[in-house]
Amino acid sequence: MNSLERILEAVHMRPVDPAPVAPVLLQQGARQLGMTLTEYFGDPAHAFEGQCRVVERFDPDAVFAIPHVVQDVLGWGSPLTFHPDGAPSVGGMVIKRYEDIPSLPKPDPTAHPYLAKTLRNAERLAKKYGGEKLVVGAVIGPFSLHSLLMGMGKSIGLLVEHEEARRQFYPILMERMMDYTVRWAQAQLSAGCHVVVVAEGVASATLLRERTFVQDAVPVIREFVRRVNGLVALELVGDASPFLKHLADLPVAVFLIGSQDPPREARRSIGQQALMGNLNNLKLIHWGPERVEFEARRVLAEAGPGFILSNQGPEVPFAVPDENIDALIRAARSRAQTRAA
Amino acid sequence: MPRNRRRDITQALARLIPKVGANDGDPGDGTSASSHGNGDNTGALGRGSRTGTSASTGAFPSRGVRTDGPQSADSARFGPIFERAHRIHQLFSLAQDAATSNAALLDRIHSMTSAASGGGFAAVTQSLVGTTDRLDVHANETVSAIEKALEEIRCLESSIRDLENAFDSLQERVSSIQDTAVKIADVAEMSHLLSLNARIEANRAGQQAAGFKVVAQEVGELARTTQTLSDEIDHEVSEIGENLGAFRGLFETNRTSLEHAGEAVSTLEETAQGIADDTEVLLGVTRDVEALAHSQVSIQDGFDWLRRHGEWVEQSAAALVDGLSGECDAVDHALRRAGAGQMVTDVRRFHDDMVRALRDDLPDLGERSVSAAVASGHPPAVLLQALAEASMDVFLGQTRRDEPLETYYRNGRILQHAVESIEPLVPDSFYTNAPVVVLGNAHEDYHDLGRRLVATSMRAAGFRVIDLGLSVSNDAFVETAIRENAHVIGVSSLLLHTAKAIPDLKQSLVEKGRRDIGVIAGGAPFIVDPDLRRRYGADGVGRSPYEAIRLVRHLVSRSGRSGVVAGSPGVFGRGEIGSGSRSDIRQPGGHGREAA
Numbered sequence: 015m016n017s018l019e020r021i022l023e024a025v026h027m028r029p030v031d032p033a034p035v036a037p038v039l040l041q042q043g044a045r046q047l048g049m050t051l052t053e054y055f056g057d058p059a060h061a062f063e064g065q066c067r068v069v070e071r072f073d074p075d076a077v078f079a080i081p082h083v084v085q086d087v088l089g090w091g092s093p094l095t096f097h098p099d100g101a102p103s104v105g106g107m108v109i110k111r112y113e114d115i116p117s118l119p120k121p122d123p124t125a126h127p128y129l130a131k132t133l134r135n136a137e138r139l140a141k142k143y144g145g146e147k148l149v150v151g152a153v154i155g156p157f158s159l160h161s162l163l164m165g166m167g168k169s170i171g172l173l174v175e176h177e178e179a180r181r182q183f184y185p186i187l188m189e190r191m192m193d194y195t196v197r198w199a200q201a202q203l204s205a206g207c208h209v210v211v212v213a214e215g216v217a218s219a220t221l222l223r224e225r226t227f228v229q230d231a232v233p234v235i236r237e238f239v240r241r242v243n244g245l246v247a248l249e250l251v252g253d254a255s256p257f258l259k260h261l262a263d264l265p266v267a268v269f270l271i272g273s274q275d276p277p278r279e280a281r282r283s284i285g286q287q288a289l290m291g292n293l294n295n296l297k298l299i300h301w302g303p304e305r306v307e308f309e310a311r312r313v314l315a316e317a318g319p320g321f322i323l324s325n326q327g328p329e330v331p332f333a334v335p336d337e338n339i340d341a342l343i344r345a346a347r348s349r350a351q352t353r354a355a
Numbered sequence: 356m357p358r359n360r361r362r363d364i365t366q367a368l369a370r371l372i373p374k375v376g377a378n379d380g381d382p383g384d385g386t387s388a389s390s391h392g393n394g395d396n397t398g399a400l401g402r403g404s405r406t407g408t409s410a411s412t413g414a415f416p417s418r419g420v421r422t423d424g425p426q427s428a429d430s431a432r433f434g435p436i437f438e439r440a441h442r443i444h445q446l447f448s449l450a451q452d453a454a455t456s457n458a459a460l461l462d463r464i465h466s467m468t469s470a471a472s473g474g475g476f477a478a479v480t481q482s483l484v485g486t487t488d489r490l491d492v493h494a495n496e497t498v499s500a501i502e503k504a505l506e507e508i509r510c511l512e513s514s515i516r517d518l519e520n521a522f523d524s525l526q527e528r529v530s531s532i533q534d535t536a537v538k539i540a541d542v543a544e545m546s547h548l549l550s551l552n553a554r555i556e557a558n559r560a561g562q563q564a565a566g567f568k569v570v571a572q573e574v575g576e577l578a579r580t581t582q583t584l585s586d587e588i589d590h591e592v593s594e595i596g597e598n599l600g601a602f603r604g605l606f607e608t609n610r611t612s613l614e615h616a617g618e619a620v621s622t623l624e625e626t627a628q629g630i631a632d633d634t635e636v637l638l639g640v641t642r643d644v645e646a647l648a649h650s651q652v653s654i655q656d657g658f659d660w661l662r663r664h665g666e667w668v669e670q671s672a673a674a675l676v677d678g679l680s681g682e683c684d685a686v687d688h689a690l691r692r693a694g695a696g697q698m699v700t701d702v703r704r705f706h707d708d709m710v711r712a713l714r715d716d717l718p719d720l721g722e723r724s725v726s727a728a729v730a731s732g733h734p735p736a737v738l739l740q741a742l743a744e745a746s747m748d749v750f751l752g753q754t755r756r757d758e759p760l761e762t763y764y765r766n767g768r769i770l771q772h773a774v775e776s777i778e779p780l781v782p783d784s785f786y787t788n789a790p791v792v793v794l795g796n797a798h799e800d801y802h803d804l805g806r807r808l809v810a811t812s813m814r815a816a817g818f819r820v821i822d823l824g825l826s827v828s829n830d831a832f833v834e835t836a837i838r839e840n841a842h843v844i845g846v847s848s849l850l851l852h853t854a855k856a857i858p859d860l861k862q863s864l865v866e867k868g869r870r871d872i873g874v875i876a877g878g879a880p881f882i883v884d885p886d887l888r889r890r891y892g893a894d895g896v897g898r899s900p901y902e903a904i905r906l907v908r909h910l911v912s913r914s915g916r917s918g919v920v921a922g923s924p925g926v927f928g929r930g931e932i933g934s935g936s937r938s939d940i941r942q943p944g945g946h947g948r949e950a951a
Contacts, residue, residue: 095799097852100850100852103799103801104801165803165804167804170804171764175718175764175765175768218759221760221761222761223758223759223762273883294883294884296880296883296884297884297886300890326883
């Protein structure tokens with residue numbers, strides 16, 4: 015049974031031996047190539063070579079076509095600011111006032127050179143690993159993308175405070191976001207990704223009240239999943255467990271959960287659907303390998319079948335020692351998924 | 356404590372009230388309260404659940420709103436009483452806060468106690484110890500048995516070797532017998548020839564050699580018999596030789612089998628030794644596990660101890676809350692008697708309305724309440740205090756439920772409007788001893804929402820806030836904090852790599868000799884990994900605006916700097932009169948870039 019088969023078995027909730035493991039190693043390729051993150055992310059084409067090196071070094075069950083998650087803003091004309099020791103950040107807001115929303119363009123993500131190179135990564139990874147490992151793409155979800163285009167304050171303000179602005183502009187904004195994110199997800203799937211992760215950075219109990227989530231976020235998420243033709247994995251960034259029950263019937267391949275979401279609790283909300291997660295990505299920096307292996311075994315024991323061992327989003331930080339990643343993978347390789355503890 | 360405290364407060368009020376009454380001709384018998392409201396004496400500054408009902412005109416004219424204008428005389432008249440009243444209410448609020456936190460602590464202790472004792476740790480450990488001990492015995496027995504088996508194999512090898520030697524000797528003897536038989540056969544042949552010759556000679560000699568002829572015949576007979584015996588011996592010895600050859604093959608087979616058995620037992624011996632060694636390691640691990648179990652039991656004992664003391668604190672806190680509640684009633688009543696009844700009622704209503712506006716997210720109610728309160732002409736400092744208490748009452752409940760950011764955003768917009776309406780009306784002298792907090796995003800961090808919410812909440816809580824904005828360098832933080840004589844620097848950071856600036860910031864303060872300025876942190880990395888606080892050397896982390904406020908209070912109190920000692924009235928706390936808030940929203944060291 016190869017990596018891809020292991021993951022598919024887990025997605026189908028069947029016991030797997032050994033357990034599948036797919037840490038989100040977006041930055042480790044830079045170290046393998048001897049680059050700073052500024053250099054590495056400066057050209058997304060590096061991500062292909064980086065993923066190949068990651069496979070050689072760690073042999074995880076999945077490879078990632080995207081260099082980082084923030085790239086999605088590029089299609090809207092937002093600049094990126096690169097950092098030597100972390101993921102890029104958004105370098106400026108393209109929506110400065112709510113009144114700018116109606117004049118927003120309808121950008122084609124595939125037309126941006128940076129994003130086009132990401133698609134090329136997907137093609138090359140699919141060609142090289144397609145039958146062997148899961149090839150993963152990712153988009154920032156339609157409900158959350160605008161927070162990177164106008165700032166979190168304006169986004170939440172539009173959602174919960176400025177009623178008139180919301181009435182006038184919110185439907186237009188959502189239509190633009192939906193159109194862009196669906197096209198971008200579809201493009202990645204067409205390029206060869208087996209699955210695309212939709213990361214909703216705003217839609218979780220960390221940021222929203224339940225009523226707001228049900229009223230505003232759930233319809234958008236459902237519409238996105240309905241429109242995308244292919245496998246989707248959903249990540250509610252932050253505290254997801256309290257809200258997962260509202261999405262239990264969503265036809266997604268897997269739900270990504272964070273360290274604050276115990277698998278047992280998440281399972282109670284979504285029933286017999288696959289989960290992926292959830293080691294604390296910041297603690298991975300400072301834990302020793304023994305602790306990493308212990309925590310990984312603990313979560314595997316708790317989760318049982320239908321679980322892919324990984325970190326919480328968005329990625330394994332650059333500062334995490336390679337030995338800790340080895341320990342994470344070793345924990346899965348030495349353990350069969352039988353039943354939840 | 357409540358009884359004595361109440362006596363002190365009553366005495367203090369007794370000293371103040373006649374002076375007030377004498378100044379404005381108020382009869383001081385409490386009847387004036389009814390002329391200003393409905394006689395509600397349930398707390399001028401609000402304690403959450405109570406609701407003011409007065410709608411009558413206020414004791415103070417609802418014209419000008421600056422406290423250094425027409426209301427100055429009223430402020431001067433009631434100020435000292437309000438200072439006491441605020442202090443009492445503050446203590447009451449803090450006692451409630453402590454009781455609430457203690458209740459949360461007790462809940463957690465109960466659940467931790469269950470979790471710590473839920474796994475049958477002692478039984479598991481005992482089973483592990485027993486199994487390991489038995490394994491140790493089995494391993495030693497196995498090693499010993501294998502050693503014996505090896506010894507037996509070595510004996511067997513030696514016996515087979517001796518047997519082979521004896522066998523070789525036997526084969527040599529058989530060969531020797533065969534050689535002898537050949538010699539006998541030769542003798543028989545020679546005897547036979549001799550007999551033939553003797554008979555020929557006897558025939559030739561005739562009758563005289565008749566006897567000789569008989570002897571020759573007998574010799575011939577003897578030669579034949581000897582030949583026969585020799586043939587038989589040869590035949591028997593040949594058969595023995597063949598049998599011995601077969602034995603030789605068996606010896607070879609046995610020796611090979613013995614060698615294989617020896618090798619197998621040697622492997623078994625190494626394996627058994629490995630098992631024995633690992634069993635030794637396991638014994639050590641088991642002892643460690645047992646020590647952990649002992650610690651676990653100690654922890655359980657500790658939880659029991661904590662629970663016991665927590666319950667005592669609960670009882671004391673309940674008594675304290677109850678006592679201070681009575682004191683609040685007493686001071687409110689005293690205020691009414693002093694002629695401040697309408698102000699008491701109006702401010703109570705303002706407090707309660709703000710609580711409702713914040714809790715139920717009713718910005719319109721918040722705006723109306725602020726407008727009405729400002730228009731009433733009551734001292735803005737008193738209104739700010741009421742606002743501070745209202746916000747803290749709401750925050751306290753929210754913190755226990757881990758509210759989402761949306762809630763703080765909704766609160767923030769209501770508080771912001773209220774603060775911006777009231778704050779400019781408060782005289783500068785009001786802010787003399789207010790705690791000073793310098794806020795900003797870490798260098799290269801452009802996520803401002805959390806920082807703005809905290810700033811607004813701190814302003815509403817009576818702090819002087821200097822907001823340096825986005826992407827603030829450590830130099831700008833330090834320079835501003837020293838210039839403004841700040842108590843605390845608050846660093847907001849959404850990204851791990853921007854949060855890394857905090858250790859250097861702490862170090863800069865130390866190098867400048869301002870170790871007394873606390874550094875607190877907020878933002879996602881510190882929530883995801885609470886241990887980052889210790890690692891980066893921050894003095895605390897606020898997960899919410901309320902936690903940030905409580906943290907600042909604690910640090911200011913701990914620093915022992917001016918006006919921060921609990922119990923000194925009119926200085927510090929929940930917007931206590933004499934402190935107030937004056938916030939500077941500016942970005943001297945901040946980045947001009949827009950927020951994310």
